[in-house]
Amino acid sequence: MSNESNTASRVEAALKGLIEDGAFSTDPGGMLSVRVPADNIHAACKALRDEAGFETNTFVTARDHGADEDERFEVLYQFLSYAHKDRVRVSVMTTGDDPEVQSIRDLWPGIWFSERECFDMFGVRFKGHGDLRRLLMPEGFDHHPLRKDFPHIGIQPDKLYRQWDAARRAEYAAEQANEGGH
Helix, strand or coil: CCHHHHHHHHHHHHCCCCCCCCCEEECCCCCEEEECCHHHHHHHHHHHHHCCCCCEEEEEEEEECCCCCCCCEEEEEEEEECCCCEEEEEEEEECCCCCEEECCCCCCHHHHHHHHHHHHHHCCEEECCCCCCCCCCCCCCCCCCCCCCCCCCCCCCHHHHHHHHHHHHHHHHHHHHHHHCC
16 A cells, blocks of 8 residues: 555544545645645544644645635645654635634644744634734734735835834843843
């Protein structure tokens, strides 16, 4: 049995009852991809970890298909199995301009920053994350730079960034002053 069909068999068995017919595809590089209904993302990821042996999440990102699409945002996850030496990509479609999916931070604590980055760049909210805030852009920046409706010339966050950087530096200086007094 080839590794590719072994991966498909393990994933299909683990996700039984959580996915719809036609959920599987293979990308040009041979990686197995599976589309999961948004309501089942947490249970599907838990099954991939516990039953299919995908112990590591390698990334979370999104793709904006454009404001004219009913299912505008596709949230993408990639998982790695060291034991089986294979990967699987999982995708979830969301609707509207304010996309939201369940966080899987409790399953892979290291995903904390990936979910925050996806929120920051695309505006995807992760329910249950616990600390969903800007990671790359300054707080108060009202835009998500990787959305298709973001202007090609950009929106300069310089003023906000300078305010954020000054506040961050002042906070650090205060922490250093407090540590020096002990």
